[in-house]
Amino acid sequence: MKHLLLCALLVLAGTGAGAQAQHTLSGKVTDPALEPVPGAYVMLFKDTVLQKTTLTDADGHYNFESLPDGPYMLKASAMGFDSYSSPVLTSTTAPPNIVLTEKKSTLKEVTVQAQKPFLEVKADRVVVNVENSIVSSGSSVMDVLQHSPGVTVDNNDNISLKGKQGVVIWIDGKPTPMQGADLGTVLRGMPSGSVDKIELISNPGARYDAAGNAGIINIKTKKDQRMGINGTATINYGQGKFPKYGAGLTLNYRNKKLNVYFNYNYALRYWFNHLTLDRKFLDTAKSNDGGQLFRYEQDNYAVFDFNNHTASTGIDYSLSDATTLGAVFSFGSNVFSPKADNASRALDGGNHLLYDFKTTGRHANKYYNYAVNLNLRHNFDSSGRSLSIDADYAAFNTDNRQNFVTRYTAPDGSAYQPDYYLKSKLSGVTRIQSLKADYIHPLGHALRLEAGVKSSFAQADNEPLFYEMVGNDYVLDTKRSNHFLYKENINAGYINLSKDASKWSGQLGLRLENTNANWHQVTTGQKYDTSYTQLFPSLALQYHLDAKQDLGITFSRRIERPNYQQLNPFKYFIDKTTYRAGYPYLQPASFYSVELSHTFNQKLVTTFTYGINKGVITEVIQPSDTEDSVTVQTTKNLKQMTFVGISGAYTFQFTRWWSNVSNINMYYSLYEGNIANTPLRNGKPTFDLNTNNTFLLPGNISIELELYYQARQIYGYMDVQPLWMLNAGIQKHFLDRKATLKFNIQDIFFTGYPKATSIYTGYREDFIAQRETRVANISLIYRFGKNTVAPARKRGGGAEDEKSRAAGSNL
Known part of the structure; x- marks a missing residue:
């Protein structure tokens, strides 16, 4: 090295x-x-x-x-x-x-039509222009991610990029507080109308936090960049199986010294999840289903009413031509009351009915958070020498109440056993503080030095309480209830040297991170304390072959730290036979990656990737190690995952009115490890394809047609079946292009939901997870104010990696 x-x-x-x-x-x-x-x-x-x-x-x-x-x-x-x-x-x-x-x-005198494509291919990232997309209008951010190139969302809402798990999700340069199902809940409640673009960054450099094996997905919300008083108002309605409503308002005032903005978005989105499961517990002495000992056939149907509010306000003030102060405050809440019904059949080895049971779940969930950022930027001179400082404070809270009633019935219709009543109160809070500084210093001869330091502190306090009915009263279940405390401090520093010559450009970086973490399971008395310091080198070189061709190579080492939810061993029940639990002994995973790329005319980008993920953190659905006929959804370390892939992003302009952007990812992931007494060495070549066509028609009308296809793939112990989606939309500008009307239909043929099989020693599970993917949306957007543009300075807080793992503790 x-x-x-x-x-x-x-x-x-x-x-x-x-x-x-x-x-x-x-x-x-x-x-x-x-x-x-x-x-x-x-x-x-x-x-x-x-x-x-x-x-x-x-x-x-x-x-x-x-x-x-x-x-x-x-x-x-x-x-x-x-x-x-x-x-x-x-x-x-x-x-x-x-x-x-x-x-x-004026705008009404302009006759040339042009708009940004849905996808833009850049040297270091792929940009999804959500604001310019017709087919994304009126949907949620999760819907947009699901048909973004190289992005995969599984049945548990885990997000992967180019076949790699461990993506860090950012919003406006700051990581989100959720992962897995909790992140899915937030993104499904967040309207796409609040988003300008999504950046897919697969191999970040040393300036970024080292977390995120698969890279970063940065969701950038809308900010009006025009001078004077300006704004945008949006209203939309969607209809799938259930209705969806949304509205948003953006206000901005800007002059040469001051910029003040305010954003607010509201969404009420009814959404369903229909999960069918076939679970077989097998005789390990036999190798096929003929060795079945016991079987569950389960049909889970849940309806969610995501009631989402997001708001942010900020100010930038120029103290002088060289110095700018800024402050940002943001707030978000998502309140919903899921109604979940589960019908299950228990069968013996000969598939004869032993009993069936029905579980009714009526819950009340609240997720809410707020964050404050103070920032300063100073330009020392016109050469580009600058200093930026960010101070962040954020808090993420949850207050979830669950109420389960399970009734058991024998084959003859009589009561098989007494009804079972379970209640829970899942509350938690995570607080994050961070301070960072970044310095840029040109060295002459096209050399530039970047350096920075950062320190962050996170505290998570989770206390899930479960109550079983005994007699006529609910009694605390001490075997399930617990109190989990987590503290973490990360101190980091980096140095980055870059050069831009006539034929070469390059960047060399080194990041040092010191991690100190400890957790305390109050109920059981378990404690764990760890501290480690690691180096994260990165390298990027690009050679300009000629005016139209570039060759590039990047190398980086990254880390995936367990989030607080993944470490917390409390049980989150779906029904009496199925629950989700954290694993407190998860270890950080290290990912080494190298990418070779070729760019032609800034339109054709081809990338080859090779990577090794040591100790890969993997979501698994396995039989319980301690309970009979119970299934656990948890997270474990595998030995490693080896990744080889080639991706191509291509932009075509067939005619002046027909353009196309296509992205294809072909890769092979080999997983190795041993979980639940099941040795694993499995992989399969696979690919996914995204192609988007835009047609510009007379009368300020445009049409979009998009196809997404994901081939069969292997993810750890899971064998995921192919899926595809066809989306179409049309839009028209009017009132001198100040107003836009959009209509689209997503997943026209209702084929964009996952199906998969997981096999362990003594256990097989097949599932189908149908979701509200087929939706028709109509939206109206109106822009008001002046048209003179002065772009706002970039804002990015310091609490980056921590927020991406924080809300896992908020259950």
Whole structure:
């Protein structure tokens, strides 16, 4: 590893050695009043060939480094302004400040139609433009994720990217507080209308927290970037088996010194989950179903009424041209009362009915959270030297009440055994505090140094209480109830060196993380305390073959820490025979990954990936180790997972009115381990395909047609069957494009739900999880305010990895 880092550093430093003289072109872009225009697009040409592009910073400055002798020409553009072209410049000529003139034409005079595609393929990520998608309008964020390229959501709402588990979900650069079923609950209640875009980042560098084996999915909510007072109002209605309602409002005020914004979204989404299970407990001396000892046939039907409120407000204030202060406050709540009915049949080895039982569940669940971020950014000079500081505080709370009644019936219709009554109160809170600082320092010769530090503290307090009816009263069940306390402190520092030369660009990073964690199971007296320090190197090199082709390689080591829910051993019951439980002895998993990529004309991107996940954390559904005929959904460490894959993202423009973006992932995952006395060495080549077509028609009308297909795949002990979805939509702009009406139908043929089989020693389970995937949506969007744009500065808090694991404790 030391030799690899040394060689890469020499490559980066040596790309400028022996080259011809290097020059710099820099300047400022302003409006006619000489006020800076941030976010302007500046292009550098040599002999009419585009060489480099950049965006102006908050002060309107642009900078091009490491240039050989000219001549050059500059072009600049920004929304609301006419484009600018400079006279011919030499590399020694000081370019004049660029003054953009405001456009005099209005939107109604523009006749050229254009819109961002649903998918944008970039060198380091794939961007899903949710706001521009017709087929995503009126749906939930989880619905959008399920048909995003390379993203898979299983029956337990675990999210994987390009076949790899361990994805960290971010919202606006800050990780979400949930994982698994709890994250699924939040994302299904979150309307897609609140989202601008989703970034799929498969191999992040050292600047990012090391958590997330499969990378990062960053959900970016809408923020109005226009000057003055502006806003967007949205209303939508959807109808599947059940109705869905939603509305949202975005308000923004911006001038050269101040930016204030407020967002609010509401959604009431009725949603069903129909889960059928066939569970066979087998004689281990026999190798087929003829050795059946006992069997459950179960039919679970649940209806959810997700009542979701999300709100955020923030302010940015420029103390000077160089310094900006900001504050963000956000709040979210999701209240729902699931109605779950389970009908089960217990059969003997000959499939004769022993008894049946019906469980009725009537619950009341509350998830709510709030977060505060204070941030500062200071630009020391126009060279790009800057310092940013973030302080975060967040709290995530849950208060869930469960009420089960189970009635047993013999084959002759009589009572098989007394009715069983179970109640529970599952309450929890997780608090996170973090402080981080990031520093950027240009070194000259196109070298740039980035460095940063971060410290975070998390505390989780969960106390699930279960009560059984004894006689006519409910009595505390001390065998199931418990009190779980968790504390964690992570201290990190990183250094990142990057270089952008004429033919080469590269980045070399090293991150150090020190983790201190302990938990206390108060009920049983169990305690666990651990501390470890690890290094996380990363490398990225890109070679520009010519004006249209690039070759790239990235390498990184990442970690997947167990979240608080996965460690907490309390039992969350589905019925008396099935429950979910944490495993307190989970260990962190380490993932080593290398990617080779080829980009052609910024439209065709092909990537080869190889990775090894040591101690991979895997969701399993296994027979209980201590209870007879009981199934447990939990999380365990496997020995390792080896991953080999190739993915292609391709953008086609067939005609001026027909464009297509297609993404295909082909991969092989080999899982090795031993859980529930079942040795595992299993894998299967598989692929998934996403293709999206956009058709621009006269009259401000456009149509979208999207197909998603996922082939049969192996995930640990689970054999997942193929699934596919066909989505279609149409939209029309009117009122000078200030208003947009969208209509779509998702999963037209109702085929986008998972089916799978899990096999262990002495146990086999087959399931089908039908969900509300077929929905027709209609939505109306209205935009008001001015059209002059000045992009808001990027905001990103410091509590990144911690929030992605926090809410697991909130049950």
